[in-house]
Amino acid sequence: MRAGRRIGRDSASTRQAILEATEQLMREEGYAAVSSRRVADRAGLKSQLVHYHFGTMDELFLAVYRRAEEDYLAQLLQALTAPQPISRLWKFSREADTGLVAEFIALAIHRKAVRDEIARSNDRVRAIQSAVLSKALTQAGISAEDLPAEVLAFLIAALSRTLVTETALGASAGHSALLAFVERRLLELEGGPRS
Amino acid sequence: MRAGRRIGRDSASTRQAILEATEQLMREEGYAAVSSRRVADRAGLKSQLVHYHFGTMDELFLAVYRRAEEDYLAQLLQALTAPQPISRLWKFSREADTGLVAEFIALAIHRKAVRDEIARSNDRVRAIQSAVLSKALTQAGISAEDLPAEVLAFLIAALSRTLVTETALGASAGHSALLAFVERRLLELEGGPRS
DNA sequence: GTCTATAGGCCGATAGAC
DNA sequence: GTCTATCGGCCTATAGAC
Numbered sequence: 001m002r003a004g005r006r007i008g009r010d011s012a013s014t015r016q017a018i019l020e021a022t023e024q025l026m027r028e029e030g031y032a033a034v035s036s037r038r039v040a041d042r043a044g045l046k047s048q049l050v051h052y053h054f055g056t057m058d059e060l061f062l063a064v065y066r067r068a069e070e071d072y073l074a075q076l077l078q079a080l081t082a083p084q085p086i087s088r089l090w091k092f093s094r095e096a097d098t099g100l101v102a103e104f105i106a107l108a109i110h111r112k113a114v115r116d117e118i119a120r121s122n123d124r125v126r127a128i129q130s131a132v133l134s135k136a137l138t139q140a141g142i143s144a145e146d147l148p149a150e151v152l153a154f155l156i157a158a159l160s161r162t163l164v165t166e167t168a169l170g171a172s173a174g175h176s177a178l179l180a181f182v183e184r185r186l187l188e189l190e191g192g193p194r195s
Numbered sequence: 196m197r198a199g200r201r202i203g204r205d206s207a208s209t210r211q212a213i214l215e216a217t218e219q220l221m222r223e224e225g226y227a228a229v230s231s232r233r234v235a236d237r238a239g240l241k242s243q244l245v246h247y248h249f250g251t252m253d254e255l256f257l258a259v260y261r262r263a264e265e266d267y268l269a270q271l272l273q274a275l276t277a278p279q280p281i282s283r284l285w286k287f288s289r290e291a292d293t294g295l296v297a298e299f300i301a302l303a304i305h306r307k308a309v310r311d312e313i314a315r316s317n318d319r320v321r322a323i324q325s326a327v328l329s330k331a332l333t334q335a336g337i338s339a340e341d342l343p344a345e346v347l348a349f350l351i352a353a354l355s356r357t358l359v360t361e362t363a364l365g366a367s368a369g370h371s372a373l374l375a376f377v378e379r380r381l382l383e384l385e386g387g388p389r390s
Numbered sequence: 391g392t393c394t395a396t397a398g399g400c401c402g403a404t405a406g407a408c
Numbered sequence: 409g410t411c412t413a414t415c416g417g418c419c420t421a422t423a424g425a426c
Contacts (some may be wrong), residue, residue, distance in 0.1 A: 158357035
């Protein structure tokens with residue numbers, strides 16, 4: 001059906017430029033710094049074009065989110081299908097749960113129009129992770145009573161997000177100790193190179 | 196020295212009203228919804244009074260933070276000096292790490308003027324918790340190699356904050372399982388009523 | 391300490407020409 | 409699809425009267 005995807009064929013590059021400028025602004029200055037005027041300036045366009053292509057700012061934010069989510073899911077699936085998926089997920093989450101994720105969560109909490117979609121996305125990602133972790137834990141000889149997969153998935157998300165947030169804040173109390181602690185537990189779970 | 200604290204004696208109630216209105220707005224709609232006009236409206240005042248009493252909005256935010264931090268620290272010390280301080284800290288954190296804390300962290304990440312103070316406050320609280328948890332862990336027969344106190348303090352902060360954030364978002368994947376998991380671990384650490 | 395008045399600026403969004 | 413023009417609104421902050 002790729003051939004049928006012709007809507008806005010000429011505007012593709014403009015749309016891309018707007019999406020890219022918006023994502024950059026969110027990363028650098030947070031969602032509150034995003035305005036149609038600032039986005040347009042950064043993309044070398046007029047602000048009215050932002051509204052022409054995306055309507056409201058909420059729809060623009062959602063378009064940026066959907067684009068970022070695609071990449072995120074593709075990389076997540078790659079990490080989860082590799083050997084030692086638990087360690088891979090920990091590594092992936094520490095790299096992928098960046099300030100952008102934090103901005104979207106903060107945005108979603110205060111904007112009805114984007115909240116539902118981001119909340120569902122959050123739970124959906126967690127479910128995918130839990131399904132894969134469940135098999136990995138069984139293989140590692142860990143029962144669901146000792147460590148449910150959904151608990152492990154929550155732990156990984158909570159720790160990586162908090163590390164990112166506090167680092168952005170300039171706070172680092174306990175970070176290195178936590179990293180050492182987690183690495184050690186992961187080694188116990190999945191061991192070193194396959195024996 | 197209480198008698199010497201006379202500066203702004205007549206303005207005390209106005210200042211309090213402004214602080215209270217600001218905190219309310221932050222809780223209900225987030226820091227981005229706070230403006231001198233909206234704060235003043237809620238307090239039944241003119242917006243210029245906000246600037247007269249606090250100068251810039253950043254100083255207003257810091258004043259609200261310092262007031263909230265006082266309460267927070269008082270309650271934290273109470274929790275940490277009770278029997279079974281680990282369970283108490285978990286309970287306290289789940290109650291005290293509210294949306295207000297999340298708003299201040301988000302605010303601090305994007306406002307230079309408040310970042311340093313909130314980052315230092317965050318690390319200072321973590322250090323207090325670690326010191327007390329260290330003794331509690333030793334008493335429970337847990338060595339620092341098995342579970343360093345600063346790691347436990349980080350875990351408690353990360354989990355309670357993530358629970359609060361995701362709940363505000365409307366996401367709940369793994370929440371109940373996580374709560375059950377943590378409660379069980381806490382029972383193992385500190386047991387039931389003192390034997 | 392509180393008021394009125396105001397400067398100077400950024401915002402979302404739309405209308406209509408081309 | 410992109411432009412110019414513009415409406416109506418909210419913002420921080422200051423000056424000066426009382």
